[in-house]
Amino acid sequence: MPIQSKDTDKISLREAISIGIGGMVGGGIFAVLGLAVSLAQGGTPIAFFFAGIIASLTAYSYSKLSLAFPDRGGTVKFINQGFGKTVFSGTINNLLWVSYIVMLSLYASAFGSYAPNLYQLTGKTSMDSHIYLSAIIVLATVINYYSISLVSKIESFAVIVKLIILLAFVGIGVYGLFGNPNLEQLAISNWESPLLLLTGGMVIFVAYEGFELIANAAPDIVNPEKNVSKAYNYSVWFVVFLYVIIAIVTVGSLPFKTIAKAEDYVLAEAAKPMLGQVGFTIMTIAALISTFSAINASLYGGSRVSFGVAQDDELPHHLTSTLWNKPIGLLITAVLTLLIANTLELESISTAGSAGFLLIFAIVNYVAFKLSKQISGKRIISLFGFLMCAIAFITLLIQQYTSNFVGVIVILSIILCCFVIEYVYKKHVS
Template sequence: MGSDSKIKLLEAMSIGIGGMVGGGIFAVLGLAVSLAKGATPIAFLVAGALALITSYSYVKLSLGFPDRGGTVKFINQGFGKTVFSGGINNLLWISYIIMLSLYASAFGSYAPNLYSVTGDSGIDFHIYASAVILLATAINYYSIKVVGEIESTAVFIKLFILIGFVGVGLYGLIGNENLEQLSPSKWENTFQILGGGIVIFVAYEGFELIANAVPDIINPKKNVPRAYYYSIGFVILLYLLIAIVTVGSLPFSEIAKAEDYVLAEAAKPMLGQIGFTIITVAALISTFSAINASLYGGSRVSYEIAEDDELPHELTSQFWNQPIGLMITSALTLVLCNSLDLESISTSGSIGFLIVFAMVNYSGFNLSDQISGNKIIPIIGFSLCVIASITLIGQQYVSNKLGVIVALSIVFTSFLIEFFYKKSESYLKKKKQ
């Protein structure tokens, strides 16, 4: 590969930042405030700390096993190609589909604020959420190059608008009576704060995409750790400031009323309707670009899993010059975003990625001698991801039983698919003999 195709540090960081600051922050900010109230910035710190600890295992595994398969490769290296590793990789693919549903839900919630198709926000939500998935699917089939160009432009636009929002917002907080909502007296109990942090963990999902680009990164030994740590550090700071501005700008009652598009509502006190419109446009650009990129990423994951003989080889076949997994990913996303509420989608996505990241951390621990890694940090990451999963299931079971049932069903189905696939493979081999 020529040097002009190589990825520099800033480009590697933009992959991580673009992956994290997709639709997640626009989709789950209102949900975070409803759970953690005045401690929302602390909730984002909790989730960010978990992402940062997990990134250590990603750094070591990325350098030890540079591969475009990324997470799929690391799971297989850590556990071998077994029913267990196949189940985890299936869960990764389904978790990408859940993230796509989350982004489409955010698009469907923000878009009617600009233009209502039917006058009924409920119906408009389904129209816009479905339309954006179909449009992104068409673009993915048309040209992968266009997908990359949209993502590159969108990263710049959304960061420019969000940093502007933070700058104006911090200035607008001076003398704002809602600032007292951030005081410890307005915090929820520790369990609620932790639950809030964990349910919004999906807002940090995306840093792992750096792993897929490692074979092309210039001077990987130096730039791979920097790409992971700098991008996560930047996003933690950005989310922290966004949470402070949002909670300090609006009373909790207004945040609850505009839960699905709270970031746009938070711009109103400072910039009026223009601010609301600017943030709405930023949300639409962000979620659209995230859907575009995640559709491609999701179809690649299904391709990698099938190539490793953990799903039927038919998934490596092409349909209109793209992996067949692209069409399957798109169809399943349409079903999920039109049938589940935002909290259930967010819960399922967080549980899915927490389990996947727990296993990546365990791979980092298991392979520490091969990758010259520290054993303690990965085992801490593994333990925290497991504890976070259990905490989230317990917290959500009280308020959102459906979300927990859906999440656990998805985990169970991921392993069931793998179990039956391996059984059928084994049966066919014996029959041939």
């Protein structure tokens, strides 16, 4: 076999895994951990594990589709491959763009929840959280317009920082659990019903959604036949393990009342029993860095999705135009993020984001099932992934209907709007 020259544009297995981990371990875990505990109580680690299983099944479908149809369009490409450029595929691809916007709102809300803690440390009066979350969205938008390379550098730095801090939190936290009386909260007697455990896992499913970013990088991965599936599997299961341990440490370290009181910044509060105020400060800073980098990266990703969908004639071609040498979708994405983040509560944003990605992943799993012969995939795995995502989506809507009616209305309205916009546009251009 001839020796090939090294291609500097290629992505190694390690880099591909980093893309998956970086996409998942963003602002999600900082935003939704407290929400998961409020729903699942002592069964929170199980809730994260449930969500991780669904993520791993979907990652299998993504790996097969990424090999068969390597394209920087990722999810958009897969859906169009399965259904053609129809009203249905356009609706789902539009939903993908909106789901990015919802995720951005979640990250911004988390930033707004953690930022006031820095003022508490100095004894100064803090400003309203909406000021912080609005400011960080504006700052990230300016950075995206200024330099995409800067966005990449910020993300690379943030991935290292947040992983070091979270792994240190896990290591110290596990050691600190021995002899902690709150460890009894993890007992089965403190678990919620299986329905609430499943719902808890689905509400926080947004913490796993970032693995699909590997699909966008698939065309550039070295030795894709071996490394694409490894990148998906290694990154997903690493994050599942990380999240489950973080959930165990959090529930085992703090009383439920304390977790409820600090729901929006519970990871910082969970660091207190181990490292005192220093731990609280370090985790707060980690949360701010993580959510800021996630906003930066998701703004770029969201603008690229809107650009790609418009190029595929599923949104008006005006979205392929540029403003200050960047896609106009970047500004639209930022404005819509500001609107949602300043309007909805954290639980409603998380519900809408999780439901959106569960529906999108259900469709991707179905495409993998439908094209199983063409992609050399195992039909049963993709079918099981489709059913799990669909059941989780329906379960989430039913359970949240009574406890978070606004969140259910938001996601159903988003889906309906995506359909109506696509239907009217297709009629208009045909």
